Amino acid sequence: MNKTLKYALGAVLAVGIITPVFAQDNFPDVPDNHWAYEALARMKKDGLLVGYPDGLFRGNRPASRYELAVAVHATYVHLKNITDGLQSQIDELKKGGNSQELRDQITQLQNDVNNMKGWGADIDNLKRLADQFQKELASLGVDVEGLKKDLADLARRVGVLEAHRFPIEIHGDANLFMIAGASSSHRPGLTVDGRPVGVMGAIFAPPGTYVPRGLTQDMTIYHEVGIRMSGNSENGPKWHATLVTGNMLGAENFVGGGGGGSFPARTPFPNQSSTNPGWPFGEGVTSVYFQDLAVDFDTSIIGQGFSAELGRTGYSIDPYIFQRPDNTPYFQNDRWDNGKWMFDGGIVGFHFGGAKLDVFGGRQSNRLTSNGVDLQPMAVGAVGPQFIPGTTIRPIGLPNNAPALGTLRTGAIPVDQHIGANVHVPLGQNGKLDLAYIWFESNSGVDATGHVVNPETFVPIAVSGGPRAANRATVYGGDLKWNFGAIVFDGGYSASGVTNGKKTVTSKDNFAWHAQAAYDTSRWGVQVGYREIQPQFNAPGDWGRIGIWWNPTDIRGPQASAHFNLSDKLSLHGSGEWYNGTGKTVTLPASYGGGAVMGLSTHDRINRYTADLGYRINDAWNATVGLEFVDWDLKSRAGSGFIGGKPRERWYNLGLGYNLSDMARLSFLWQWSDYDGKGVAGFNPFYILGNPISTTTSKDRATGSLVTTQLTVRF
Secondary structure, three states: OHHHHHHHHHHHHHOOOOOOOOOOOOOOOOOOOOOOHHHHHHHHHHOOOOOOOOOOOOOOOOOOHHHHHHHHHHHHHHHHHHHHHHHHHHHHHOOOOOHHHHHHHHHHHHHHHHHHOOOHHHHHHHHHHHHHOHHHHHHOOOOHHHHHHHHHHHHHHHHHHHHOOOOEEEEEEEEEEEEEEEEEOOEOEEOOOOOEEOEEEEOOOOOOEEEEOOOOOOEEEEEEEEEEEEEOOOOOOEEEEEEEEEOOOOOOEEEEOOOOOEEEEEOOOOOOOOOOOOOOOOOOOOEEEEEEEEEEEEEEEOOEEEEEEEEEEEEOOOOOOOOOOOOOOOOOOHHHHOOOEEEEEEEEEEEEOOEEEEEEEEEOOOOEOOOOOEOOOOEEOOOOOOOOOOOOOOOOEOOOOOOOOOOOOOOOEEOOEEEEEEEEEEEOOOEEEEEEEEEEEEEEEEOOOOOEEOOOOOOEOOOOOOOOOEEEEEEEEEEEEEEEOOEEEEEEEEEEEEEEOOEEEEOOOOEEEEEEEEEEOOOEEEEEEEEEEOOOOOOOOOOOEEOOEEOOOOEEEEEEEEEEEOOOOEEEEEEEEEEEEOOOEEEOOHHHOOOEEEOOOOOOEEEEEEEEEEEEOOOOEEEEEEEEEEEEEEOOEOOOOEOOEOOEEEEEEEEEEEEEEOOEEEEEEEEEEEEEOOOOOOOOOOEEOOEEOEOOOOOOEEEEEEEEEEEEEEO
């Protein structure tokens, strides 16, 4: 129906405009003072009017009034056939039929009716053309009065549709997700976010163990429904909201701690920005919350474009500057995976020609669900390296959520408020530059061991460690993209700083930079790059993982990836990353104990490899086979007592996807894990709140399987 209308209206108006004057933003040969200019602009934007293949409207082509009358009548006939066809569909639906067929027909009919809601202005233009060429239409034998009557009736129908539109549009999705694990050789398996699978419970009193179990005993069932609502008023401010309910947040299962307290033994995704190293999966208490709830509008100030979105809203910039980590590697959903940090505040945009300035900020904490879970808690900043071989355990998960162990942690600061600015600058037709600066502040701050302190007395809440050591941080940087034809370049620089009030805590060894170039063809593509991430860098970003270490730091080295479409059904993707430590010696401030420390040396190496083979069986089914290898090579350190070694991490994947319909998909994953610490100190991956958790066999070996299924239905 849309295609018919597009060609019909295009035929009429393509010979109806006869003034050959240049107009930049519409068809180049139609002036902006012509009566049909606005109609042309809107029809072109809506896809109803396409003009000629070279983009011109060609209204200056000499055309007889007779030709125009033929086109007007043809358009009228097409529109009448469309409306008559809708009535035929309605009559057919009244007869009933197969339930699935009936639903499909109703959906198609609703789409057709919705498309009619925007016809009003086009019908008005057609009526004006019919009046102008009334004589020519009559000479063709057309019942002009009947044509006008039918057009008036069609305009009335469209007017009724527009007047009776439901004021709220509702969409959403429902998800059912199952994850289960099985141990092997009396050892639990290990997920890519550092969780044990194939276990039953945990005992925190030394010597603390996980008890290996099978799939039926280590099984977790999640459910979640997200309802997306928005106003459809064409005038004034717009609004949108996403209401979510499910059991994917929080925790409800607890076990006794050695000190008489209690810790979560099994937890789902505890919030939308973190992982919990060492904690198995478990259902949480059902919660209800608004993911977003905001009003947005566009206007102008002193001649410049101005836009604002106020309420609970979201924003992201760049993986190395400001982007929420995807902490759900086994669950796929845009609400969790879109990279936007949600906060209670606003985003204000200013347009300066092609450039745009966004100013954003608000409250990042105390946004609670119905059962008291804080949404998307954020932490930023670092003091010292994340990983010092021989003195702390290896890094697991995100640095802001790793437990405080040993004498040093990164000191990531919990964020309560933030404000930032981001400038988008187009660089001609081939490139763009983004520049950002963000301030973060904590109402509490952290002490020298990275524990949160009381904001009023500066007395540590968790473990006694002295007064507050830091409570503010900044992140700034930029990203440049440039298109050299077949080659696309992307590079960026960012840095993070930590302060205590106005006093600087870290200002060195706190930056990251990356550069990469990509070349793509229709059948294959390759990407090469290099990056360096200093030991005291920590932005609220998402720059990847190395095995179970998310957002790694203190590394430098090249990266490469390639993909090949071996056939219309078979595709292959592979990647490699080769890193050395930066070898930086960091001098800690007195508030963090002072002294010089070194993380990874230039002789320490970490290599990561991935490969995936995808096969499209048919339009409904697809299958994937994949693997991920991570190899460590840590050198011994004289004088520290650390004996190096070559730990390794392995995952093997088999996936299957089935499209039940355009609105529903079912997916399966089987994953086998093989983690081996090779006896290197600190490479037992299972630590909870600083307590090492052993298994019934070895402390640093994990082998087991993971099975997941996800059913997603959109509406």
